[in-house]
Amino acid sequence: MPEDYRAGFACFVGRPNAGKSTLTNALVGAKIAITSGKPQTTRHTVRGIVHRADAQLVLVDTPGLHRPRTLLGERLNEQVRATWAEVDVIGFCIPANQEIGPGDRYIAQQLADVRRTPKVAVVTKTDTMGKQAVGEQLLAVLELGKEVGIDWAEIIPVSAVAGAQVGLLADLLVKQLPPSPPLYPGGELTDEPEQVMVAELIREAALEGVRDELPHSLAVTVEEMIPRTDRPKDKPLLDVHATLYVERSSQKSIVIGTGGVRLRDVGSRARQQIEALLGTAIFLDLHVKVAKDWQRDPKQLQRLGF
């Protein structure tokens, strides 16, 4: 562990649809497993952990903040504020493609009361707007800070979908964390990275020759990798079950090909690659499913490892 290792908690706030979930997924990344361990130092739900050589950034969920109409509403808001006071840094998400409105202003006013926690303003979805509009939004956010009394630690434009500046955002959040050993043991990582690599090999094989027809519409999940039990020790076999998700049934036909010929071909090419990667014989079982608009559905994206 490097001497200047940092670790701590961050949360994203912002009005509904501001892009918080998508950003969390982009930061955590498909290749980094979420630990199965229980939170040790927070009672909040851990959404994902960014493991880096120099830091561990734990992203936690906070309930949404609403203008209180009842006592219960007030109490809930108190809880949200208590969380904000506990984390090491707050990312305030404002979409680039919508004008700052009363919803954003209300959250900003509440945030301003949480004096100690540094706040990073994140202008999200920059891929939806031109440079100039993004620039204007950055200025508007700066103004909003002045208006409510927040001195932003940073202001940064990002696009989780295009993957733009996501790494830089991680750097800026990490900068706000205290020096600390990791909060979650690295040993608790699941074997997800291996599964992610296997999924990637299948995806590559499935895209070969049809990249133009299915540019981004193909996602692969590996459901299971289990050693076959009835095999002799010197001849192990691993059963790999994977699903290829496309967005439309027309794409399903492309992947499968006439009479399933193409899918068999994809399977055999992927199998060779995976066997080379894992150093063991495998049986590869591929299924193709249509997940309508998976690219636009955060819940599906999460399930698909994005």
Ligand SMILES: Nc1nc2c(ncn2[C@@H]2O[C@H](COP(=O)(O)OP(=O)(O)OP(=O)(O)O)[C@@H](O)[C@H]2O)c(=O)[nH]1
């Ligand atoms: N073009 C584009 N769309 C994005 C980006 N980030 C998020 N979106 C879309 O914006 C919508 C809302 O994103 P979410 O991540 O669910 O927003 P959220 O803030 O978590 O929303 P709540 O869970 O309702 O609070 C989704 O349809 C996303 O696909 C981005 O960087 N670019």
